[in-house]
Amino acid sequence: MSTLGTLAVGTFRETVRDRLFYLVGMFGFVMLASTAVLSPLTIGAQSKIMTDVGLAAMSAFGLLVVVLVGSNMIRKEVDKGTIVTILAKPVGRRQYLLGKFLGLNLTLAAMLALMGLLFFLVLTVAPGAFSVHYLGAIYMTLLELVIINAVVVLFSTCASAPLSAVATLGVFLVGHLSQSIRDFGHLQGSPLQQRIFDAVYFLVPNLEVFNIRGAVVHGDLIPPGQYLLATVYCLGYAGLLVLLAGAVFRGKGLR
Amino acid sequence: MATNQTVAEPGAGTACMAGPAPAIHAASRHGCAALEVVDLTRDYRTGFRRRRQRGIAGVSFTVAPGCIFGLLGHNGAGKTTTINCILDLVHARAGRVRIFGREHTDPAARAAIGYLPERPYFFEHLSGRELLRFYADLLHIRRPEREKRIDEVLAVVKLESAAAVRLRKYSKGMLQRIGLAQALLGDPDLLILDEPMSGLDPVGRRQVRELLQGLRDRGKTVILSSHIVPDIEMLADEVAILRQGHLVAQHRMADLNRTTIYEVQLVAPRGAGSGILEDHIVRRHGEVLHVQTAGVADLARLLARCTEQQWKVLGVGTHRSALEELFVDQAEQGRGS
Numbered sequence A: 001m002s003t004l005g006t007l008a009v010g011t012f013r014e015t016v017r018d019r020l021f022y023l024v025g026m027f028g029f030v031m032l033a034s035t036a037v038l039s040p041l042t043i044g045a046q047s048k049i050m051t052d053v054g055l056a057a058m059s060a061f062g063l064l065v066v067v068l069v070g071s072n073m074i075r076k077e078v079d080k081g082t083i084v085t086i087l088a089k090p091v092g093r094r095q096y097l098l099g100k101f102l103g104l105n106l107t108l109a110a111m112l113a114l115m116g117l118l119f120f121l122v123l124t125v126a127p128g129a130f131s132v133h134y135l136g137a138i139y140m141t142l143l144e145l146v147i148i149n150a151v152v153v154l155f156s157t158c159a160s161a162p163l164s165a166v167a168t169l170g171v172f173l174v175g176h177l178s179q180s181i182r183d184f185g186h187l188q189g190s191p192l193q194q195r196i197f198d199a200v201y202f203l204v205p206n207l208e209v210f211n212i213r214g215a216v217v218h219g220d221l222i223p224p225g226q227y228l229l230a231t232v233y234c235l236g237y238a239g240l241l242v243l244l245a246g247a248v249f250r251g252k253g254l255r
Numbered sequence B: 001m002a003t004n005q006t007v008a009e010p011g012a013g014t015a016c017m018a019g020p021a022p023a024i025h026a027a028s029r030h031g032c033a034a035l036e037v038v039d040l041t042r043d044y045r046t047g048f049r050r051r052r053q054r055g056i057a058g059v060s061f062t063v064a065p066g067c068i069f070g071l072l073g074h075n076g077a078g079k080t081t082t083i084n085c086i087l088d089l090v091h092a093r094a095g096r097v098r099i100f101g102r103e104h105t106d107p108a109a110r111a112a113i114g115y116l117p118e119r120p121y122f123f124e125h126l127s128g129r130e131l132l133r134f135y136a137d138l139l140h141i142r143r144p145e146r147e148k149r150i151d152e153v154l155a156v157v158k159l160e161s162a163a164a165v166r167l168r169k170y171s172k173g174m175l176q177r178i179g180l181a182q183a184l185l186g187d188p189d190l191l192i193l194d195e196p197m198s199g200l201d202p203v204g205r206r207q208v209r210e211l212l213q214g215l216r217d218r219g220k221t222v223i224l225s226s227h228i229v230p231d232i233e234m235l236a237d238e239v240a241i242l243r244q245g246h247l248v249a250q251h252r253m254a255d256l257n258r259t260t261i262y263e264v265q266l267v268a269p270r271g272a273g274s275g276i277l278e279d280h281i282v283r284r285h286g287e288v289l290h291v292q293t294a295g296v297a298d299l300a301r302l303l304a305r306c307t308e309q310q311w312k313v314l315g316v317g318t319h320r321s322a323l324e325e326l327f328v329d330q331a332e333q334g335r336g337s
Helices: A003-016 A019-041 A046-080 A082-087 A093-123 A133-156 A161-188 A191-203 A213-217 A224-250 B023-029 B079-086 B107-112 B128-138 B143-156 B172-184 B202-217 B229-235 B253-257 B296-309 B322-336
Strands: B035-046 B051-063 B068-073 B094-099 B113-116 B190-194 B221-226 B238-243 B246-252 B261-267 B281-285 B288-294 B312-320
Touching: A003 A046, A003 A093, A003 B128, A019 A046, A019 A093, A046 A082, A046 A093, A046 A133, A046 A161, A046 A213, A082 A093, A093 A133, A093 A224, A133 A161, A133 A213, A133 A224, A161 A191, B035 B079, B051 B079, B051 B094, B051 B238, B068 B079, B068 B202, B068 B229, B079 B094, B079 B190, B079 B221, B094 B107, B107 B113, B113 B172, B128 B143, B128 B172, B143 B172, B172 B190, B172 B202, B190 B202, B202 B221, B202 B229, B221 B229, B229 B322, B238 B253, B238 B322, B246 B253, B246 B322, B253 B322, B261 B296, B288 B296, B296 B312, B312 B322
Parallel strands: B051 B246, B068 B221, B068 B238, B113 B190, B190 B221
Antiparallel strands: B035 B051, B035 B094, B238 B246, B261 B288, B261 B312, B281 B288
């Protein structure tokens, strides 16, 4: 197996054996199951409520895993010293970082696949609720989480675990509000404020690109080009962040 | 600062070509230095104002292939910092490190190294065998060979029975052993061991000593960092003493052993102590004599005479170790400066 593959599988195995992962996974399942309980209360919109809550829960629990596991993933290995025996082998620092990033992406993909499976199982109780477009929404959620993963990897190379977690959550919130923030800046009128809000808009990832949950729940068709663009945007943005994280990590003393 | 060096100057005899990765083994065969450290300097930033604090300064030494090289110093003398700089775990402010002729920053140079940190900590969710598989994959050991190699190193560190146990259940000594196993996994030409005896019981310490001697006999190079003089004394061919981040002395152990004082306890009839023996008797209890000799050569002559005269030898011990004397002297000089 290649070095990257070894590091990624090692990270995946670690997160899978982490109790936190199971706890969050279980909680996700409970949330999905609860939609089945809540939906009878919503007369006429049963399937929409189930789908909406289910897709939102997947995104929320994915975010929780990225923030909790990602902020600790590298910092823990540096603090405890596990990293030194790895980097004393013929492993470059960038390789190490990329391996950890890919490993957590693997975990997210596995988790979303598992939750998606349960989601579709729950939908079978609501006749007519199933749509293949929900797979697209789950795929977009994965792309969004990949970007958040890259953000947390970058922060964890230069900040403590709690600070990385808080900063990542901040990026997540601003990332979903970036268009509104830009519009607000333009409404203020001051050129300086406009420039500042424009800078925020271009620096922070536009996570609304990946939010097609509302559209698929209401049966709107998503053109294939949108998936392609979102994929390119995700890979480009996450790639840049991981490169930046590699540059920061390269200069760090690890003992 | 007084620096006492009796071995090769840094950089001497190290004109090696750094070719592709397999050249590392070739380099060790062709007399290239296993490790060359030149003027290594490392500072730390501490406190709120990020004040600069010296970690190590101008540390230079060369390690020939096939020897055990001891790095001796008190806690905080700079041993671990030196090792961290060699492995590029921390970046040196100045200086140069070459491993079998390759720059230490080149990951391929580290393929020749097996490293055991001072307080090894590994993934607790893995079993001993799973951990070794992980490291074997990082070393690109092919799968059929991998399991064979893992079995071999587990046998060397006597952990076969605990191979399937998760590391969170390992004792400190077992963690030290599995750490040693991962260091040996790639059959490295250069082993860097930071306090390898720490956490081991007397039997374990002896096993590690025998293991290191065996590795030296196979032509491997070992850098042994320790603050325990007898460990270095028993194993090292060369020793460098670090104090407050400076390398203050470097000697061949054979040179030091020439001035080590040994004490022999023997039974000889009254009036038998003549010649070389008479001048060296320090105590006498009836027929039991305590005789001291300076250096291994004198000790050998005395033991030969005991055999010749059929005097019973009750015991041989080190009365005053030259290395210990040197170490204490250096420590006292450090307090005085």
